[in-house]
Amino acid sequence: MVTVYQNSPGISRRDLLRRAGGAGAAAMLVVSGGAVLSVNQAWGLEVTALKPETMATLIQMARDIYPHDHVPDKYYAIAMKSYDAEMAAKETSKKDMIEAAIADLDARAGDGGYLGLGWEDDRVAVLKQIESTDFFKMVRGGLVTGLYNQKEVWPLFGYEGESYSEGGYIDRGFDDIEWL
């Protein structure tokens, strides 16, 4: 089971902040026990099949593939959780593939691993090296729906979604442009 929860039980915010201080450059996410935890947004993603460090790297990788600075990590975490919940938990070969791919990513990144690279450009340079791998294609392809098809994300882009129940836009701004 993988759950995303708003408040991380058993770990105080102060505790999180302290741990985060030692977690390297990509410090917004920390690994604690079997979970990936967000320091400043108070949510956690519990992982069971993959190593939590692997999930933390996957989440950063997701952000580096589709970086939206106004979209919180939580939505990237939701997009990636299926790799733990549905895939790795059911198929050992998938789990091994993901762990190996992340180990490879870390090795390419050098001493501090992928999360140790402070600049997005440096992490992207590593991703460019693996762009043609099945692993990268799987993660990128999955994000197209995993990230952008989250209804909670749509308002962050100004997309209003379903409109029939509101009577369409005939009285709600389909022709309200003023700047032309």
Next chain:
Amino acid sequence: MAAPYDLSDENVVVIIGSGAGGGTLGNELAQKGVDVVILEAGKRIEYDEFINDEWESFGQLAWLDNRTTSGDWRVSRDFPNLPAWIVKAVGGTTTHWAGASLRFQEHEFKALTNYGSVEGANLLDWPLTLADLEPYYAKAEDKLGVTRTNGIPGLPGSNNFKVFEAGAKALGYEKVHTGRMAINSEYRDDRDACQQTGFCFQGCKWGAKWSTLYTEIPKGEATGRLEVRPESHVLKIEHGDDGKVTGVVYADTQGNLQTQKARVVCVAGNSIESPRLLLNSASNMFPDGLANSSGQVGKNYMRHTTGSVYAVFDKPVNFYRGTTMAGIIQDEAGHDPSRGFVGGYELETLALGLPFMAAFLDPGGWGRGFTTALDAYDRMAGMWIVGEDMPQEKNRISLHGELKDQYGMPIPDVYFDDHPNDIAMRNHAYRQGMAIYDAVGATRTFPTPPYPSTHNLGTNRMSEKASDGVVNMWGQSHDIDNLFVSDGSQFTTGAAENPTLTIVTLAIRQADYLAEQLSQGNL
């Protein structure tokens, strides 16, 4: 009351498919007292069940049976198993279409004569003219309630249209308006007016957009002469020793095989499934497939020269609000070889929701170049290019050598290479489209590659001579008198216009011919 017909009833006209061609033909024949069975592969999903959600709706309506792709088109790389975005449901792709309803231009019916021989293209003149079709176009426009015809007012302009129109006028374009749309701008034919909901592609929940699902089909059923059988996937057309077709074998709702006898069979499964079915119906007498003495079944696959141009502005547009395609520029639609290509193209407004924009803006793209475009989603405007593409023999639907569907029939492979004329036209349209937006202050523009095909045409083409094509000017196969093609696969060439109005027009005309032939005992 919908009429149920026996499987053994040899008097019925069987129509395969219930979209623009099949649904219209079924109603027209039923109105004339002909007994009709429509076999539709998809489910019957009424319009109140449509979903205002792009991916969920896609799962509900799209034809997702496995297909493969080949050739140099980018769709084959980005969407290898989704050559076309068309529908598997009662009403066919008329549930999904955008509603743009344009007559072909006179010169487009004589493509070979007017364009001359184009290297690598298999151009041919249609065996009919605009004058032949004009009375039927008029009937079709009335049936569909096309705006700007029959005294029906145009749709109001959305934000996306206003940007498009302002750019077009700044560039000097003159033929710019909110389109000839089969979407009610006012209450008509017992259907609501458009409420600017913005989900035209997901099926209109108001019923404001014409679809056979809630017009032709219930009207036909009300005569007691039309039965629509959903979830009935036709696998094979059978024939007798005399070479006439006698019926069809189909898999029913439970997947059991049934044989429906028929006096006439009309194929209207869209331009991938229709030739696939003819090819899969090969027999000792017709080893290359039915109606294929010319060898042209499945060939000359056309998909229109398409592409999109999106642009970002420094102020909000909210282009997803309102009728998706109610906006057109027709100044580039004519044939003017000085532009470096033959034929012409239309520019039409287009918007996608965020989920589909992410999937289609630049398939495979990632990183900030991609995401900063989506960051400006609410400041975007968009248009679609639809132009005439060249028929090429090598572009074809063929039967896959190994892969089979759930019923054991070979799946279709869709091969497509762009012709140099297609590429020249697309590049011209990209430049013009970007200039339109630049003229009103775009800060960034995106020449976006074609999506999986929505306009699938030409794979059972109409020809004067039996050696050049599959069907005659009535859509009747050259080889087998009681076998007809009733969808866009009979198009000899694609023209620059969205095809549905012409498919409906040909179906109305075919119904007249069929009823007359039946009454004279010729079929």
